[in-house]
Amino acid sequence: MTREIRYQLIFEGKASPEDDMGTRMNVEVEAILQPGMVEADVAGGAANARSIAVVENDEYGGFSESGEIVFGGGSLTYTSTGAPHLGPSPDPAVQAGHVVFKVERGTGIFEGATGFITSAFTVDENARVRDSQSAVIFVE
Incomplete structure (x- = not known):
């Protein structure tokens, strides 16, 4: 039987350039796991x-x-x-973008996972990232 797992989270963190040209970036973000936004077994007791x-x-x-x-x-x-995109927003200090992610694999409760994550995000002039994610994940 296939299980469907959904979540909606807001991740916040920072982008850091890996090279001098800024063509390769490392992004580290974190989201608070609030009841109702993720299932209890997905959170696994983590905050x-x-x-x-x-x-x-x-x-x-x-x-x-x-x-x-x-x-x-x-x-x-x-x-x-x-076709992910990042470009100007109405606020000159903020860029806005969107991307769809394909789930390649999972571990733990996500073992055998497939599905998609939709992301709408902003990056400000201080490289602060805010990412609103909505996901539909299938697990066999």
Whole structure:
């Protein structure tokens, strides 16, 4: 029987350049696991979820991203798919973007996971990241 797991979380953290040109960035963000936003077995008794990712930017506002989200009950590994975008917002100090991630694999409660995570995010002039994620994950 296939189980469907959904979550909606807001991650906050920082992007740090890995190279002088800023084409490769490391992103570390964390979200508070609130009741009702994730199932108890996904949280696994943890208060937070953490994500560590590598972003490779191109000169046209596009990028690719791969990373891992660690919950108390397991982890999800993902890669970007489609046409991610990052560009200006109405606030000149903030860039806004969107991306869809394909779940590649999981551990713990997410063993055998597939699915998608949709991300709408901002990055400010101090490299602070706010990422609103909505996910639909399937586990066999």
